[in-house]
Amino acid sequence: MKILKISLGGKFAHFGINGTNDKNNRYSYQHITGSSIKGILGAIMGYKGWGELEGKQQTPEFLEKLENISYGVVPKQFKFNSMLHTYNNTSGVNKNDKGSGTLQITEEILEDVSWDIYLRNLPQEVIDKILGNTSTYILSLGKKGFLMDKFKSQILDGEELLSNKVNSIIPANLNKEADDIFDLEEPVNESLNFLYSTNFYNRSEVFALTTSSLSKKIKVLNVEGKNIYMVGEI
Template structure:
């Protein structure tokens, strides 16, 4: 299994969520999610996004080009964060552009993520061969049609340590999973047994968040699932195929 691996980081990031109804602040998801990652890869490849699709097709368009081309690829996201969480801070914003009433300035607040850092893994065998070759060339050689961002143009993305690695399906039944994985996946069971005499219990954590997984069929509305990141031991079903071993890491491809 050929895997395109790279580190993705930035000083700040903002992946807007409408899950919280607060008129005074717009919140961010805690991690880059699959749809946002596909959008970033689409920008690198020069594929059309939402704005272009809407201008061309109006209300008739179902998906932007980047999603049509990339939606079936398998990826893994490994957060490099203390106990799975990045620092979040409020950022006061102003907008005095021409779309605002003359003489007025729009003031609003966003919740930004700070010092974000993920390792990204893309299964090249899950992609169209032609697109796979282009993406591999662009990522490995630091090329892009459009500048990649982490959610919005305020947050430039930095891609480093790009390489091709080999992965294989994990066949051990008791492991640690180093990336985000779907909590609903019944082939993975988290070991929540606590040994009262084990001092390492103080360092155990389990991060959970409802994140976008894909778009609802034919409309650009997020379909969300609960993702988990934990350093607890996980028990795998013998028929699982989503967990891939790469060097000394175990990542969940989805």
């Protein structure tokens, strides 16, 4: 079974947490999200984004074209360093506010990030362009200006199997009861560390990394000696 692997990274990244930010504070998910992965692929292909919706169109071209892909994410480390950067927005205040002025914004920025992304069910045109090392647009990591300075792709062989050891990000409910409470900032315990909730265009789902065995075996894709859970596959 063939799978496309992309290794990507950069000096800075910001993946805004929808629903928790306000006009003055902008926090980031600790790892790249599925929607951001699709956004990167869409930029490579030149697919239209959110700012290019036409008429009654509600879903951008890049999400429509990449709706059925599946992906696995392996961070280079459990949690990257981050910093809080405060700057002044002199273009005016929030559109719901009256008047104009200076808005002070504090933004969380991830530092020296890197992930291995494993992809399946991609359109062939997307695979060809990625392997050709060409991109329609400049690639960034969640925010314009946070440029991607590492990008490498290759086709690998993989094997499906059942395992309770997983090296990639997984839905936390695979190992925890649905009504368990996860803390947004702190680790849940030594074996299951909370990372982020994602897919924030439509719904929220808690994801995690673990260094110990799961309570049950799940379907994974074994690639390069790593067990990868593929988000988007049943």
